[in-house]
Amino acid sequence: MSRTLLTILAHPDDESFGIGGTLAKYAAEGVDVHICIATDGVAGSVAKGHEQSKSELVAVRRRELDEAVAVLGATLHRLDYRDSGMTGDPGNDHPEAWINSDDDEAIGRIVQLIREIRPNIVITHDETGGYFHPDHIRCWEIVTPAFFAAGNPEQYPEIGPAPFQPARLYYTAFPNTLVKFFVLMMRLRGKDPTKVGRNEDIDLTRLGIPPKKIHARIDYRHYWDVKRAASAAHASQGGGQMGFSQWIPIWIQKRLLAKESFMRAYPPAPDGFRENDLFERV
Numbered sequence: 001m002s003r004t005l006l007t008i009l010a011h012p013d014d015e016s017f018g019i020g021g022t023l024a025k026y027a028a029e030g031v032d033v034h035i036c037i038a039t040d041g042v043a044g045s046v047a048k049g050h051e052q053s054k055s056e057l058v059a060v061r062r063r064e065l066d067e068a069v070a071v072l073g074a075t076l077h078r079l080d081y082r083d084s085g086m087t088g089d090p091g092n093d094h095p096e097a098w099i100n101s102d103d104d105e106a107i108g109r110i111v112q113l114i115r116e117i118r119p120n121i122v123i124t125h126d127e128t129g130g131y132f133h134p135d136h137i138r139c140w141e142i143v144t145p146a147f148f149a150a151g152n153p154e155q156y157p158e159i160g161p162a163p164f165q166p167a168r169l170y171y172t173a174f175p176n177t178l179v180k181f182f183v184l185m186m187r188l189r190g191k192d193p194t195k196v197g198r199n200e201d202i203d204l205t206r207l208g209i210p211p212k213k214i215h216a217r218i219d220y221r222h223y224w225d226v227k228r229a230a231s232a233a234h235a236s237q238g239g240g241q242m243g244f245s246q247w248i249p250i251w252i253q254k255r256l257l258a259k260e261s262f263m264r265a266y267p268p269a270p271d272g273f274r275e276n277d278l279f280e281r282v
């Protein structure tokens with residue numbers, strides 16, 4: 001049976017920084033991996049040394065995303081909505097922003113993609129967006145109904161080829177054990193974990209999903225370097241920079257960090273359920 005995976009994520013870089021290990025692993029194992037990115041990345045931060053790219057940021061982010069997706073071995077799809085900032089950002093009122101998109105139109109576009117690609121597995125952000133980013137939460141809001149509508153001949157009958165119901169829907173999850181580790185590392189280095197990010201508006205101590213809610217953990221240590229290379233393609237967003245991890249030996253990082261976590265939304269899974277392959281028994 002051919003195996004196909006479609007992930008719909010908010011920003012150019014979420015496919016690499018977020019779940020790049022899982023995507024690289026499945027692509028290398030022969031799965032047909034499709035990555036759909038909703039926004040153009042124009043509101044994302046610009047890393048030190050890349051200030052010159054601000055004037056043509058959309059074009060720079062397009063090139064970076066093309067390169068990252070090629071490194072991961074996947075096929076790219078773009079929705080090309082405008083990127084937004086965190087809650088309260090003045091750019092969030094823009095009519096072309098992903099967060100202001102028309103529900104029906106946005107769901108229809110995902111239904112079309114699912115009916116064309118016919119994936120077994122669909123992955124998107126969870127309802128917290130990982131760190132409450134409005135663009136991430138919008139993915140959860142749109143992809144969840146689209147996942148079910150794609151298989152229903154009465155919904156969006158005019159869109160795409162025949163209805164198709166994927167077998168599983170997963171949400172990305174940032175485990176709170178990992179959050180606690182990052183909080184500890186920041187405190188050890190004298191940094192404040194309650195004021196993280198470009199605008200210091202992310203409180204790391206409020207984030208994270210408890211282990212019993214995490215239904216799948218994908219070990220990507222054999223694809224560690226692929227994820228690193230894909231992340232490095234996003235140079236204007238600081239991809240490839242080491243941050244605090246430069247202080248930790250690679251073998252310890254692989255041991256502690258080379259796993260990506262998911263919650264299974266459909267079929268629903270009970271607390272404590274755990275699988276280590278998204279395609280298990282599909």
Ligand SMILES: [Zn+2]
Nearest residue numbers: 010011014136
């Ligand atoms: Zn993002």
